[in-house]
Amino acid sequence: MSRRMLSVLTTWAAIAPAVVLSATTYDYIVVGSGPGGGPLASNLARAGFSTLLIEAGGDETQNPTYSDLANFLEACNDEASRWDFWVRHSDNATQDLAFHHTTWDTGGGTFYVGNDPPAGAKLLGIQYPRAGTLGGCAMHNAGVASLAQDEDWNAVVNLTGDTSWEAPNVRKYLKAIEKNEYMPAGNSAHGYNGWLSTFVSDVSWAQAANSTGVRILEKLSTLLNQTSKDPNVLFGGDILGNPPNKDQISSIYNMAYHCDSKGKRSTPADFILSTLSDPAKYPLTLKMRTLVTKVLFNNSTTQPRAIGVEIMEGASLYRADPKHTPGAKGPVSQVFASKEVIISGGTFNSPQILKLSGVGPKAELEALGIKVVKDLPGVGEKLGDNYEASIIGLTKEPIPAGLTTAIWRTPNAATKNRNIYSWCGPFSFEGFWPGFPTDYGANQWECAMVHIGPKSQAGSVRLRTADPQDTPDINFRFFKNHGDTDLAELVEATNILRSSWLAAGDPALPIQELHPCPGEIGKAKCTDAMQAEYFRVQAYSHHATSTCAIGADSDPMAVLDSKFRVRGVQGLRVVDASAWPQVPGAFPVVPTMMLSQKASEDIIAEAKAQQGSHDHAHT
Template sequence: MAEDADTYDYIVTGAGSAGCAVAGRLSESGRFRVLLLEAGPRDTNPWIHIPLGYTKNYTNPKVNWMFESEPEPNLNNRTLYQPRGKVLGGTSSINGTVYMRGTASDYDDWRQRGCEGWDWDNVLPFFKKAQNQERGANELHGSGGPLHVTDIPHEWPLAKACLEAAMQTGIPYNPDFNGPRQEGTGFYQFTVNNRRRWSSARAYLGPAKSRANLIVSTESHAQRIVFEGTRAVGVEYLTPRGRRIARAAKEIVVSGGAFGSPQLLQLSGIGPADLLRDLGIEVVRDIAGVGENLQDHFNSYLSYRINQPITLNDIGNSTTRQILAGIRYVFTRTGPLTGTGIYAGAFVRSDQRLENPDLQINMSMWSTESRTRTGIVPHPFPAFTLSPVHLRPEGRGFVRIKTPNASDQPAIRFDQLRTEYDKSAILYGLHLCRQIAAQPALKPYVVEEILPGPVVQSDADWLEDTRQRGVANFHPVGTCRMGHGMDAVVDPRLRVHGIAGLRVADASIMPSIIAGNTNAPSIMIGEKCAAMILQDVVIGRAEAAAPADGRATA
């Protein structure tokens, strides 16, 4: 450790959904000096703050890591493009802004796996603490928190027709997917405020701008954690001005996400010993589970050509309409740029014997010829998409470094579509989407199915099409699994097993993936991590103040 290293109480690596929450809360009292490191730039790109602007940053290397998976054996050895935020706010600055928590049973299952304090009753207060719900507070929602949650910002007749068509198939209406029950069909809510994206950076770093004790260092890519024995004491990071080292007097919190957190731990000597030794990395702690247990939702999609120019395709294919939409947004904060095009959806069970939904049907007001790292290309005609997302896949993948260089992408493997259940669930969703599209509510609009098209009919046809077009749903979790046992990476207080002064707080700690979008749960994890750290400070002070014989003072 360099003698001139900057010293802070806490260092947080990664200013994403969870990292911003951790840093914001730790710095709130003004008592602690906090350093937040972010590899990407500040969130000054205007397309970040316009909700529909995420299409512009989907393949923008300035704010996006643009990861690519290894060839997936069950998907005809295709690689899967993985956009991840590399900017203040992380992926919450480039995602679709949908606010979703999953089901209560998701978190109760974590508790049953040995993660004490992570059952629904214990995580709900942190969801509520984070939230400023447009509809007001109740037993399930909070108001006054930093994260604005709002209703659909723009009326889309086609979205309403999709919702009505889902109801015509027998799916009940649900006014709140984060309410008493998840099952049903309805409109989503979004992390948007005043028709602008409300990322984790806006929520937690905006109010902290005047805090001298919070130092936000962008373009500062964490390279490795520095140890003294088995205690984490600092972070080496790379800036445009060269390498630097910061020292943490209390703790370091790793918040790099499901890809970045296991990568940083492995680069620092925490992970599978054989992998690290093969790359010439000194082993600090042999934890086989670092980088394992990768999970993500899996989806395919059906697209339908319609007979009216009322979709986002019509804006994407017309310079005039783009200009008019831009003018409308700038001067009135209305119109199609106020949303992300995914307004309605449904949660259903692929098997009625299941207790909770295992499929999410996204109803999108656009369709594409391709969505790859080269960009999003809309069809040259009006169309919409129905996408079944398998929420509880059984496949388990991994994240493993391939070199000792932090700038090199790690190997990412999902193992999607691995089991018979994985296949049967997505097949059920595909058939259901076709049923929805055939309902009376959509007959005034639908001209034809363009993807995959009527040629696909049998289950064998559907499976082959899914192997060719199915994708991971950009909700990676699980690679620094919380729990007990040989393969667990962190304990229920998010402390890395066998290492002092080091925690992980982001989606990577999830022992199993939740049934829904993962941004809101990641923010909750950041909130809960900060609360546990501050609680430990209070406990530590109380223990330090107690007399040597252990008796309480008056």
């Protein structure tokens, strides 16, 4: 064989889609199987590229706690997948200690939740559960399917000039992943052949004319300036639809979920497993119960190049896992990627992995003895989240109703866009703590809300230690920037929702509000300022984003370019919720799956272009 031919074959082996160079070398390594990494790894394999998908947790897809969406409260509390991050909401320790669900370790696997801990209790903080399992947090959430606002996609265009992110272009990503099961076939806004089932809630309760629940529904529709009182009209709008100016429409909707018509949860785990079992034998390898400890680099190139990852194998190795045994370790080894390493560990773990690998703020890394590969000060910064809050009370008699869901704009909103996603019904949800929620009985009535477009992204994810099994220090710094504006919007929303309750009439009234304005609604003396202060301390969240944010070339805090490439190094990308430059809409899970589809398109097109260029050069 000629030297030239040998060179051609060697180069081809490095770029060919399905060639595995050795037992531990793949074209791509994807770290994390959640809404970002799971679909991406499956798409790469289906495009013919050998792909290793690494997941720290196990597979709970056959466990009814996870597979049946109705069990989501149990799923989020379940130790089989739960990772507990204990976070702060502010730099004010006294304020955080006033959070009603501050959690303390009382030993032996028990907790105290509240503001008057017993002697000897160890402060943990505010619980922020994540899911360490195949499919990631899509496996333990409430399954709400909601879309980003157009401005969330256009933000990338404005920062980078990459017009492929323009909002009119991205509907195709929803259509590519969606298997819609609630709209008639052929609706141009939806997809029907994807891997993600979508369905809607049962609103038959709204047909009960003049019931207390329907009276509240009708009053809320009036407050949102909807003229019709017909429930078929009120719930007839498609919450995932694509009408003109959709982000400015205040309306009641039928809540959509990423589940099928039988209530079975639909997640990236399903796509992963179907890819693995497909008769086409796509080159996807799944490695579970494996903790990635760092990215490996070749530092001899002009820019450091990611060439693989170091892994530690074993179950419950990460200390966020309540099943973790102190001191437990696993065998350490390395696996390699001939093309790229893609980090999809989520908003907390992706910046942690980058920093452990030497990519992050120089001073932070050097203080922990980590060799700096690339000084990238934005890694772990700009942490943002939707503020979540609720108004809850006890009715005189139970209200027969399901969920009244609405996306709407408060009159004092900072922009013309909708800023509140709310849902009201006979339930209780007040945030996260071990064993949540509190069950107040049959008479409980709540309106929960998610604040869309939070204006403060001042949080951070920073290393406590250089130990990859340790959890990072997480501080959201709620309301630090423009906090009074966001709080005023939450208060305005609460006042409007409370007004709808007064329409319930007999036998539901009077309603004793528990918070934010304790007492009989309509009579309790509670100012807007009092409510704002309540939310300042008691707001919670579950939609963290933006710690490895896409940004402009000129921005020293930008971590990624518009193609998800980590700046200043080669062969390394981040594809998950941490990539969003701002919090996308009310529930980031489906937007992040769409983002994953976009990343798949970008990465596969780039790889095939490189392959085609190489083929042409050697023809």
